[in-house]
Amino acid sequence: MVRLIALYSQPDDTDAFDEHYRDVHAPIVSRYPKVRDIRLTKLAGVAGRAAPYYLMAEMAFDSYDDLDEALSSEAGAASARDLRNFASAGVTLFVAPETPAEPIEAD
């Protein structure tokens, strides 16, 4: 499983952001071919500090090939274009392969 992770910076107008994400962006992302799971999480701060990002979107694929296929699909291009419509505060994108860097066990 490979995750594409998008971290959205705090928008000026959270209601407008939420509405656009729900009504426009999420339907585009849900058209990604071979996307296995989409998880959206509104983030919270730690130890009294505000969260540096507002929303985390985790999009899971079975493989890097499936992820590449999604990004180069019509839906992938449309989702990239749509960012300017609601994510002007910024979005940080990266890929999290499933393989742990250094497997460690909790006690």
Next chain:
Amino acid sequence: MVRLIALYSQPDDTDAFDEHYRDVHAPIVSRYPKVRDIRLTKLAGVAGRAAPYYLMAEMAFDSYDDLDEALSSEAGAASARDLRNFASAGVTLFVAPETPAEPIEAD
């Protein structure tokens, strides 16, 4: 499930970072009381851009109370103190509650 997420910025010396994380920091984090799962992922970029972070650590707890207990524990204080020893490039911390902001389904 509540996740504490730490995103480590790219270190100057990745070998030294990895060694310190594995030999010193991970054993401290594994002492967090009630931590259910620890997942470490080295991150990759998207569409030819470098990843903005080097390593993601996801630490899962059953509840916010358990997370608070971990952060205020001896291990929590020790892990915070240890950051200066290997994370001088920076670390971004936030909490991801499990509840989706807007549940959506993949096609």
